[in-house]
Amino acid sequence: MEALKSPLKNVNGELYIENVPAVKLAEKFGTPLYVISESKIRENYRRLYEAFSNRYDKFRILYSAKANTNISVLKILHDEGAYVDTVSAGEVYIALKAGFKPYEILYTGIDVGDLELKYILDSGVMVNVDSLPQLNRLLKFGIPEVLSVRINTEYGAGHHEYVVTASKFAKFGMNENSALEAYRIAKEAGVKKFGIHMHIGSGITEVTPFIKSGMRLLEIARKICTELGMSFDFIDFGGGLGVPYRPEDQELDLDIFCSRLVGLFRSKLSEFSLGNPELWIEPGRFIVAEAGILLTRVNAIKILPHKRFAFVDAGFNVLLRPAMYGAYHHIVVTNRLNEKPAEVYDVAGPICESGDIIAKERMLPKMCEGDLLAVLNVGAYGFSMSSQYNSRPRPAEVLVKGDKIALIREAETFEDLIRRQRVAEWLEG
Numbered sequence: 001m002e003a004l005k006s007p008l009k010n011v012n013g014e015l016y017i018e019n020v021p022a023v024k025l026a027e028k029f030g031t032p033l034y035v036i037s038e039s040k041i042r043e044n045y046r047r048l049y050e051a052f053s054n055r056y057d058k059f060r061i062l063y064s065a066k067a068n069t070n071i072s073v074l075k076i077l078h079d080e081g082a083y084v085d086t087v088s089a090g091e092v093y094i095a096l097k098a099g100f101k102p103y104e105i106l107y108t109g110i111d112v113g114d115l116e117l118k119y120i121l122d123s124g125v126m127v128n129v130d131s132l133p134q135l136n137r138l139l140k141f142g143i144p145e146v147l148s149v150r151i152n153t154e155y156g157a158g159h160h161e162y163v164v165t166a167s168k169f170a171k172f173g174m175n176e177n178s179a180l181e182a183y184r185i186a187k188e189a190g191v192k193k194f195g196i197h198m199h200i201g202s203g204i205t206e207v208t209p210f211i212k213s214g215m216r217l218l219e220i221a222r223k224i225c226t227e228l229g230m231s232f233d234f235i236d237f238g239g240g241l242g243v244p245y246r247p248e249d250q251e252l253d254l255d256i257f258c259s260r261l262v263g264l265f266r267s268k269l270s271e272f273s274l275g276n277p278e279l280w281i282e283p284g285r286f287i288v289a290e291a292g293i294l295l296t297r298v299n300a301i302k303i304l305p306h307k308r309f310a311f312v313d314a315g316f317n318v319l320l321r322p323a324m325y326g327a328y329h330h331i332v333v334t335n336r337l338n339e340k341p342a343e344v345y346d347v348a349g350p351i352c353e354s355g356d357i358i359a360k361e362r363m364l365p366k367m368c369e370g371d372l373l374a375v376l377n378v379g380a381y382g383f384s385m386s387s388q389y390n391s392r393p394r395p396a397e398v399l400v401k402g403d404k405i406a407l408i409r410e411a412e413t414f415e416d417l418i419r420r421q422r423v424a425e426w427l428e429g
Contacts, residue, residue, distance in 0.1 A: 006039075007400075010338070014335060015337060018401065019400075022293070023335065023372060025398060025405070026372050029411070030411065031297040031314070032297075033296075033395055033397075034293075034295075036068075036408070041073065041291045042076065044291070047254065048283060056262045056279050059280075060279070060281075062083045063283070064085045064285075065084050065086050067285055067287075067380035068288045068380055073288060083280075086108070092105055106148070107128060109128075111133065114137060120138075126146040128147075135185060139185070139189050145193060146191075146193040146233070148194065148236065150197045151198050151220055152174060153173075153200065180228070183228055183230065195234040195280075197235075198213055198217045198236065198238055199238035200238070202285065205250070214237050214265070215264065218272060221274055234278040235265070235279060236282065237279070240283060243380075246328050291379040297313050298310050298372075301369060311348050315349025315351035315358075315390070317386060319358060319375060328359075329358065329376060329377055330377065331375050331376070332373070333364060333365050336367075339366075342366045343367075344363055350390075358375060393414065395411050397409035
């Protein structure tokens with residue numbers, strides 16, 4: 001029998017997402033289909049918030065919007081009291097539409113163009129600058145009310161080399177000398193409120209990288225405060241907390257993680273005379289990954305002399321992580337939860353690429369055409385990394401709360417594939 005965790009249930013061998021049968025969702029909305037559990041999002045947010053706020057009361061979670069920017073997801077988190085961490089003008093726009101106030105939005109652009117910088121200033125959100133050239137261009141257009149500097153502490157971590165964001169060779173952030181100059185320029189330009197920020201990577205499941213990088217961040221903060229006679233309103237320990245993707249993976253020990261990180265923070269505030277700033281973190285995956293399930297239908301079972309394929313209707317246009325990162329996502333056969341694994345399959349998508357494999361050599365119950373699979377832990381970097389590659393429309397998204405169901409993003413149509421295209425006038429016939 002397949003062991004399941006919230007928000008999933010085994011009801012007489014059938015998969016339920018909260019109180020809704022997966023088969024019912026697939027029949028009503030078609031496949032592939034992203035399903036999001038509202039209760040799981042709230043549960044994860046509250047568990048993380050309580051673990052930190054019980055140890056340091058001036059604490060804030062900034063949800064990392066790039067994990068999942070569906071406006072309903074953002075509204076849930078705004079309702080929970082989150083701020084939001086954004087990395088593009090588009091994410092700022094969506095966050096504002098979801099109800100976040102400008103002072104609840106932190107924008108961290110990676111050396112973007114002037115049009116984006118102008119939009120950000122006009123929006124009135126908090127700005128986190130990535131380089132001296134970016135700061136200098138920003139100040140030509142105006143003075144932000146709150147400004148932070150992204151520090152490259154050179155201590156990074158993550159589940160894959162592509163998601164490590166701090167090292168001597170990383171494209172992100174400023175070193176100590178550049179940061180000192182940036183704060184000097186910003187202070188002289190008239191900025192009144194400051195923060196300091198780091199981001200070390202994504203999918204991190206232990207505290208040591210945060211301790212190493214956080215220590216360096218606090219040392220740099222002390223130097224800036226001492227030399228420039230300023231203070232910080234917040235210190236942002238950015239970096240994505242990991243989740244267990246494989247059944248045997250261990251969950252992040254929140255008690256140890258929070259105790260050690262808050263302990264470091266508290267001790268250095270006093271030792272380094274850093275005042276009483278807020279402590280911020282920027283989780284995305286931790287909050288939404290386990291809340292997302294991808295339902296996909298088996299189109300064909302293809303048996304070769306040395307391989308057995310289960311071809312499904314979701315390819316890497318729908319879920320990119322396995323192809324891009326070699327990522328593991330657990331898969332269950334929604335109508336065969338009580339059956340024992342019997343055959344080894346490669347679960348493959350319909351994209352015309354050899355790399356379009358969702359799962360390799362996966363032991364699953366014997367399947368046939370029409371079976372419905374559930375790919376788990378796809379709430380983070382699932383739909384947000386999807387595409388129209390091979391001219392395949394993106395799927396729908398559905399929100400579930402108890403036995404309630406809401407369509408929160410319509411499936412694209414063929415017309416959507418060409419909606420913004422125009423034929424050159426000389427080709428009109």
